[in-house]
Amino acid sequence: MHPMVKPALRRGWRDLHTVQFGMTPAHALTLGPMDMATGSFLELLNGTRGLPLLREEGRRLDLPDGHVDALVDRLSRAGLVDDARGGGPAADALREKEDVLQRLRPDLASLALTTSEPGGALARLAARGALRVQVRGAGRVGTLLASVLSGAGVGGVDxxxxxxxxxxxxxxGGLPAEAVGERREAAARTAVRRAAPDRPARRPRSPGSEAETTGLSLVVLTPRDDVAVHAPDPLTAEPLMASGTPHLYAGVVEGTGVVGPLVLPGESSCAGCLHEDRTDRDAAWPRLIAQWRSGRARRIGACDLTLAAAVAGLAAAHALAFLDGEPPSSAGARWEVSLPGLNWRARPLRPHRACTCGAAERGKGEHSSTDKGPRETMAVQRPSKERRREVGAARTTGTWRTHV
Structure with missing residues (x-):
């Protein structure tokens, strides 16, 4: 192990004996009281030395025997230490691609904030390269979203x-002006390839198909049709439900941006649950849907450029959180933001017992009221951060304390 204090966390001294790591309440930790020798030793935790060499440096600073190991252990348990050479074989392979890794340095630093185990951040970043994501819809939202996922290191984005x-x-960030007149699918794939950190090493992708779901880690549905955004058709998602493929909805309808739900087939609410819930609350809903779907489509729908960019960014963030193993708050909710106020709000969506997806039976008793839904959903966004602070407090006693 080559310990390294996570570089994304700025360090500052609150007083002569207390050091703070991080600035924001979500990540900040304080350690103290700390003597000057230990404070100086922190500068050596930069990933260039292994533990044997760090112990020698500790002796030069007259630190007590075992102090270096105890310090590194406590910092690690508090989620403050990374391993400059950890992460496994896939991480080692990524380190060899220096140009790719340089492109992804900010993403790696961000992952380090939400990954407690040393070496875990680079392992997660490297794991993205083996994932396959399909984006269905190449409009203002879909193409930008696909490009962001590709730029963040997801290896197979179609x-x-x-x-x-x-x-x-x-x-x-999406379809360029020179692509006007080209096949939409081909132009979007070109944009995705251009965004990839390892673009020179990429092989051309074979044409994808909406019917092909084998091996996909996630499907993101970003329809250009505003009715499909507002009221996702359960029939469209039937192959995904049957194959157990996770899928996320996102798009813009009129002046409202929508992200979610993230559907985990058989476990969380789906498009069918959304339809049943709306029918319960509005008897006219099925009649309206039939008219909207059969009505004459408008040639150009409302899709504010800035709103589309915001939706694409948030949807990509939710997708990456899921792909990295952290269930986002869109699992069981739809996030909505409307012009001109632009206040994001979570609308809870629980499995409906009338839906054939089976999620209601599995999740029976997990939720009790509509009022609790948004707050519970929003709390899910910070579990790993909260746990890191709790671990830091629980595993360290006396001279080590947390600060929020």
């Missing part, structure tokens, strides 16, 4: 759509 790129599809 986009499925029909038709040709129109002038109003062009968006920064």
């Amino acid at each position: 986009v499925c759509d029909v038709g040709r790129v129109q002038p109003w599809d062009v968006a920064p």
